[in-house]
Amino acid sequence: AQSVTQLDSQVPVFEEAPVELRCNYSSSVSVYLFWYVQYPNQGLQLLLKYLSGSTLVKGINGFEAEFNKSQTSFHLRKPSVHISDTAEYFCAVSAPGGGNTPLVFGKGTRLSVIA
């Protein structure tokens, strides 16, 4: 079984500052890793994903994440945040093997960008 830990429940950051949202996972098998974003009163939007290959993945809106197998981490970063990045960010894992595999989510990190 997999589990996901998002160490920070809330992250306030000033506009144009860099941000890192931390995600660690636990799994006995290899995993796929995802970051989803939830804007206020909206659904979950895929930001980026790691399936295989390069450990640095780039997503939408200038976000990127790095898969670190030895540290079982998949931290999300953005070099300069905007007010519009204010949202809840969820890290999720699933086991490879095609469809039907449930996503296991972390508790989420609320990013608040301050003007």
Next chain:
Amino acid sequence: EPEVTQTPSHQVTQMGQEVILRCVPISNHLYFYWYRQILGQKVEFLVSFYNNEISEKSEIFDDQFSVERPDGSNFTLKIRSTKLEDSAMYFCASSSNQGETQYFGPGTRLLVL
């Protein structure tokens, strides 16, 4: 860009009533899922569905819940007799035949009074 849609966006119901939440997955997708998010909590898996049958379900998905693909486009979640603790945002998701990436709908916010 194709997307998952869900109706209704909000539903208020009385405890003990039946509700049906509807989803239209992305048209060429083969795997379908329901998740829920109780206010302030993490998103939790309920059930996955493939080839007209349940593939996997969580402990949450008890006998009060059922899923159905009544036609070629809709995917529904039925709660037979709602309880107060069923109040949550319910998300539908779908993935392609590769299955590795799930795309979520905007959710249905269910409030049980």
